[in-house]
Amino acid sequence: VSGVVTFLSDYGLTDEFVGVCHGVMRRRCPTLEIIDITHGVPRGDVRAGALMLRAALPYMPDAVHLAVVDPGVGGPRRALALRVREGAHVLVGPDNGLLIAAADALGGVVEAHDIGRSAERSPQVSPTFHGRDVFAPVAAALACGTPLNEVGEPVAPDSLTPLELPTARTDGDVLTAHVLAIDSYGNVSLDAEPAELTGAVLVTLAGREHRGTAALTFSDVGDGELLVYEDSRGALALAVNRGSAAALLGVFPGDQLTVRRC
Amino acid sequence: VSGVVTFLSDYGLTDEFVGVCHGVMRRRCPTLEIIDITHGVPRGDVRAGALMLRAALPYMPDAVHLAVVDPGVGGPRRALALRVREGAHVLVGPDNGLLIAAADALGGVVEAHDIGRSAERSPQVSPTFHGRDVFAPVAAALACGTPLNEVGEPVAPDSLTPLELPTARTDGDVLTAHVLAIDSYGNVSLDAEPAELTGAVLVTLAGREHRGTAALTFSDVGDGELLVYEDSRGALALAVNRGSAAALLGVFPGDQLTVRRC
Amino acid sequence: VSGVVTFLSDYGLTDEFVGVCHGVMRRRCPTLEIIDITHGVPRGDVRAGALMLRAALPYMPDAVHLAVVDPGVGGPRRALALRVREGAHVLVGPDNGLLIAAADALGGVVEAHDIGRSAERSPQVSPTFHGRDVFAPVAAALACGTPLNEVGEPVAPDSLTPLELPTARTDGDVLTAHVLAIDSYGNVSLDAEPAELTGAVLVTLAGREHRGTAALTFSDVGDGELLVYEDSRGALALAVNRGSAAALLGVFPGDQLTVRRC
Numbered sequence: 046v047s048g049v050v051t052f053l054s055d056y057g058l059t060d061e062f063v064g065v066c067h068g069v070m071r072r073r074c075p076t077l078e079i080i081d082i083t084h085g086v087p088r089g090d091v092r093a094g095a096l097m098l099r100a101a102l103p104y105m106p107d108a109v110h111l112a113v114v115d116p117g118v119g120g121p122r123r124a125l126a127l128r129v130r131e132g133a134h135v136l137v138g139p140d141n142g143l144l145i146a147a148a149d150a151l152g153g154v155v156e157a158h159d160i161g162r163s164a165e166r167s168p169q170v171s172p173t174f175h176g177r178d179v180f181a182p183v184a185a186a187l188a189c190g191t192p193l194n195e196v197g198e199p200v201a202p203d204s205l206t207p208l209e210l211p212t213a214r215t216d217g218d219v220l221t222a223h224v225l226a227i228d229s230y231g232n233v234s235l236d237a238e239p240a241e242l243t244g245a246v247l248v249t250l251a252g253r254e255h256r257g258t259a260a261l262t263f264s265d266v267g268d269g270e271l272l273v274y275e276d277s278r279g280a281l282a283l284a285v286n287r288g289s290a291a292a293l294l295g296v297f298p299g300d301q302l303t304v305r306r307c
Numbered sequence: 308v309s310g311v312v313t314f315l316s317d318y319g320l321t322d323e324f325v326g327v328c329h330g331v332m333r334r335r336c337p338t339l340e341i342i343d344i345t346h347g348v349p350r351g352d353v354r355a356g357a358l359m360l361r362a363a364l365p366y367m368p369d370a371v372h373l374a375v376v377d378p379g380v381g382g383p384r385r386a387l388a389l390r391v392r393e394g395a396h397v398l399v400g401p402d403n404g405l406l407i408a409a410a411d412a413l414g415g416v417v418e419a420h421d422i423g424r425s426a427e428r429s430p431q432v433s434p435t436f437h438g439r440d441v442f443a444p445v446a447a448a449l450a451c452g453t454p455l456n457e458v459g460e461p462v463a464p465d466s467l468t469p470l471e472l473p474t475a476r477t478d479g480d481v482l483t484a485h486v487l488a489i490d491s492y493g494n495v496s497l498d499a500e501p502a503e504l505t506g507a508v509l510v511t512l513a514g515r516e517h518r519g520t521a522a523l524t525f526s527d528v529g530d531g532e533l534l535v536y537e538d539s540r541g542a543l544a545l546a547v548n549r550g551s552a553a554a555l556l557g558v559f560p561g562d563q564l565t566v567r568r569c
Numbered sequence: 570v571s572g573v574v575t576f577l578s579d580y581g582l583t584d585e586f587v588g589v590c591h592g593v594m595r596r597r598c599p600t601l602e603i604i605d606i607t608h609g610v611p612r613g614d615v616r617a618g619a620l621m622l623r624a625a626l627p628y629m630p631d632a633v634h635l636a637v638v639d640p641g642v643g644g645p646r647r648a649l650a651l652r653v654r655e656g657a658h659v660l661v662g663p664d665n666g667l668l669i670a671a672a673d674a675l676g677g678v679v680e681a682h683d684i685g686r687s688a689e690r691s692p693q694v695s696p697t698f699h700g701r702d703v704f705a706p707v708a709a710a711l712a713c714g715t716p717l718n719e720v721g722e723p724v725a726p727d728s729l730t731p732l733e734l735p736t737a738r739t740d741g742d743v744l745t746a747h748v749l750a751i752d753s754y755g756n757v758s759l760d761a762e763p764a765e766l767t768g769a770v771l772v773t774l775a776g777r778e779h780r781g782t783a784a785l786t787f788s789d790v791g792d793g794e795l796l797v798y799e800d801s802r803g804a805l806a807l808a809v810n811r812g813s814a815a816a817l818l819g820v821f822p823g824d825q826l827t828v829r830r831c
Contacts, residue, residue: 049595051588057491058320058582059347061363064313067342068367069312075368080591085583088492089549100623101585104701105592106599116549119524172524173546176538177366229581230612262643277698284697287613288639319753320582321609323625326575329604333573349752352810366671378811435808439628447614474794551732556814 049078049108050188053098054236055086055112055175062174066111066181069167070267073182074189080105085229089116091143091299094235095208096226098147100278102134111184112138119172122165124179125205126187126196128156128210135193137184139175142208157205158197165196172205213237220295222281231289233296234282239275240304246273247307248283256307257283311340311370311448315360316438317348318375324436328373328443331429335444336451344449347491351378353405355472355560358488358496360409362540364396372409373446374400381434386425386441387467388458397455399446401437404470418466420459427458444536472506473561475499484543486562490506493551495558496544497566500538504568508535510545512556512564519545573602576710577622578700579610579794580637586698590635590705593691597706598713604629609753609769611641615667617822619732620750620758622671624802625660634671635708636662643696648687648703649729650711650720652680659717662697668730681729683723688793701711737761744828746805748820755813757820758806759828763799766830770797772807774818774826781807797828 050070051233056062063084067069070077082101086094094114102110115122115138123140130152136144137160148154160166160179165186167178211223211235222235242259248271249255257271263286266272271290281304283290296302312332320325324348332339348356356376359401364372377384377400392414398406399422411418422428422441427439427448445458464486473485475498484497504521511517511531519533525548528534533552538544543566545552558564574594580586587608594601606625610618618638626634626772635752639646639662643740647664654676661667661684672678684690684703689710691702735747737760746759772795773779787810792797795814800806803829807814820826 051592052354053585053588057347058345059491061315061345061359062490064315064344065363065366068313068344068363071342072366072368078595080588080595082583082588082592083582085581097585101589101592102750104589104596106596117526120526171537171539173536177539179527228586229583264644266628274697277701284706319609319808321753323577323607323621326577326604327625327628328608330625331608333602333604334628334630379788382788433799439801459613492809508796517800 048076048188049080049106049183051080051101051105051108051110052100053082053086053111054084054113055088055090056084056176058084062176063198066176068179069181070185073185077185077188080108086114089114089118091141092208092210093226095143095146098143099150100272103150107133109184109187110134110136112136112143112232113176113180114143115139115141115175117141118175118200123159123200124161124175124191126158126160126183127154127307129153129194130155135187137180137187140206142206145205145208152203154205156193156201157200158193159200160197165191190272211236218305220304222302222304224266224296224298224302225280227291227296227298231291232276232282232284233290233294234276234280237281239279239289242273242306245307248273248302249303250296250300250302254279255294261285310450311342311345312446313342313363313367313370313372315344315348315356315373316375317350317352317356318346318438320346324438329351329529330436331439331443332447332486335447337449339450339506348376352376353378353403354470357405357408357486357567360405363434364409365412367521371372371446371449372396373442374397374398374405375438375442376405376534377401377403377437377497379403380437384386385421386423386437388420388422388445388455389416390455392417396515398496399449402468404468407467407470416464416467418455419462419464420455421462422459425458425490427453457531480567482566484564484566486558486560486564487542489553489558489560492546493553494538494544494546495552495556496540496542499543501543502566503551504535507569508566509569510535510564510566512562517556518569525549535559572600572712573604574708575604575606575625575629575632577606577610577618577625578608578637579612579614579618579636580608580700586700590700591703593705594709597709599797601709601712602710604632604804605699612630613638616732617750619667619670623674626671626821627674629802631657631745633708633711634658634660634702636667637700637704638667639663639665639699641665647683647724648685648699650682650684650707651678652717653677654672654679655693659711661711663705664730664758666730668725669729671730678726678729680717681724681726682717684721687720690713726742726769735760742829746828747825748822748824748826749804749824751815751820754808755815756800756806756808757814757818758800758802758804762803763803763805764828766797767831770828771831772797772818772826774824779818780831787811
């Protein structure tokens with residue numbers, strides 16, 4: 046742990062919540078550096094947050110990774126600090142599946158602690174803002190050198206809440222996949238590995254067919270045209286050159302569609 | 308003053324205004340650290356900004372606190388730097404009520420200076436961007452050690468523009484309160500201390516009644532149900548578990564409503 | 570070059586893209602400081618990004634200025650690192666006109682390198698995320714002291730893609746100008762130098778006339794009234810006191826209008 050905290054949440058940037066967590070961390074550990082991954086996770090959408098965290102952490106320096114998407118705040122869900130196999134990364138956040146995909150991308154959880162009653166919490170803990178009063182103080186303490194085994198009680202790694210994700214399948218020529226995430230450009234990330242697609246492709250969704258082209262990048266097709274490509278996360282994805290695939294197709298996260306050559 | 312500047316404004320993040328102020332401050336004081344509290348204050352809404360600042364500053368380290376929500380920029384309103392009783396905090400911003408609630412939360416103003424003609428201003432002052440040309444340079448100078456009495460002319464603390472806020476009242480069982488702030492989750496903060504409420508509660512607004520439950524946190528009630536609770540700022544508040552109380556009730560800041568047991 | 574990177578893009582803040590670029594840069598150069606200018610450039614709008622960059626860079630410390638608005642990512646457009654005449658500034662971004670106006674504001678390009686095949690790139694380069702895999706790593710290497718002539722191949726400064734901008738003209742009393750940019754307050758920046766306007770002014774757009782007043786700042790006119798003024802970028806601009814000139818006039822970037830005394 047190197048004195049860096051990364052921070053992802055669904056707090057948004059219109060309120061003071063993110064700034065308050067920064068302030069709490071700087072007070073606890075004045076020398077730490079904070080990298081904001083994003084605070085634009087859709088409100089309460091644990092799966093979307095988990096996928097963003099998984100996409101981001103492989104590019105981060107060794108750090109304490111603070112992640113808060115926590116619709117069950119103040120209820121019985123546990124609060125966690127996790128050590129993973131690779132690097133010197135520690136993940137801090139609620140036990141609702143948010144951390145687990147990112148932890149797997151870093152080699153899996155090798156040590157887990159319940160920090161819900163940590164001595165590092167703030168003296169007063171609001172039942173509705175554990176980011177400020179539990180997670181941020183513990184993350185800052187870890188970043189400033191407090192050992193992991195002093196911030197909580199050990200729990201079994203195999204007791205952690207899993208993240209449920211859909212599964213793509215292939216039947217002959219037809220790939221049936223699901224929309225995992227849509228970025229703010231309208232690019233649509235699927236739950237499938239990049240297929241060995243070339244040339245013309247047919248995307249079928251809710252009974253409607255859309256013609257596209259397998260390509261490497263947006264400008265390989267004409268303006269407004271659909272492409273199927275490997276996105277920067279390494280997933281099979283749909284985009285429209287200088288447009289929005291999400292808008293063209295009318296898709297939302299979780300939707301099922303098929304992709305095949307044509 | 309420790310070399311930290313916190314920064315709150317209504318500049319938003321879609322233009323370059325916040326980045327420009329960061330640049331100005333880094334040029335004046337290369338070693339300073341900046342904590343962005345939020346730049347999402349509704350445009351020109353001094354009261355909303357004042358309430359966010361008041362909520363945030365108690366969690367900040369000793370710092371120069373730069374706050375700019377300034378619809379009267381370039382007009383006759385004064386520009387201020389204020390020292391407060393607690394800690395080593397200095398507040399910098401316009402004399403329109405924006406700073407005063409936060410200053411009171413930190414023990415009250417003990418020293419005030421008018422920085423409108425400060426020697427620390429930029430050589431050229433745009434009449435429409437005092438954040439860049441007056442407030443940021445003065446904040447950076449203070450963070451880098453310039454004494455408060457060198458950045459402006461002393462003014463009487465009791466001459467500062469106050470912040471007007473509504474007042475809740477209790478008549479028997481009925482609390483009449485006002486909407487002070489609505490966060491981006493749709494949680495509704497009132498101008499009342501947490502009442503000793505338990506069990507079922509009736510919220511009445513514009514002749515419509517809404518049943519809710521006094522609770523500690525969101526998940527204490529069912530999905531989509533209304534709760535009355537003490538929010539993380541310590542105020543009485545309304546929320547909907549995994550929903551928006553503001554949307555359910557149709558309320559806006561300033562609205563009056565009543566809360567009573569039922 | 571001083572160890573500071575400024576960063577402007579159209580990535581937005583709802584996805585993890587900006588955070589990932591921060592992580593990549595911190596891994597390559599742990600001591601660098603990052604100033605986010607804005608990530609709210611309209612998607613793919615090179616001209617809007619170029620104008621924001623030009624407005625911001627004169628207020629920045631000596632730095633590597635990373636700018637990514639890159640609809641042609643992965644296609645034949647070159648990737649650039651540019652040294653300018655003034656200060657110790659280096660600009661990094663795509664060769665699509667994005668950098669050129671800002672470079673001109675800093676004295677013009679004196680040295681240009683194509684970094685599209687730089688040894689500083691990430692080992693794997695996604696065809697759709699050169700911000701992460703090309704531009705950020707090169708910017709971080711420059712900020713950490715790698716000489717400019719080691720990050721790419723020299724190219725002729727006069728071969729860079731220019732930025733196309735409209736041109737205002739004056740016929741007698743009538744200024745014909747174009748909307749260059751609209752900020753998030755709805756203030757409308759024109760492609761004209763501040764005229765020597767005083768008193769009542771007539772703005773004509775799409776056959777409709779709007780009365781305004783030449784003024785120094787917003788509060789010089791009544792609430793909801795139109796003013797013509799020199800904005801904080803030094804351009805002739807239109808605003809509405811405590812309102813939105815863009816909404817009042819119904820204008821968009823590129824629109825043509827006339828301004829004259831009346």
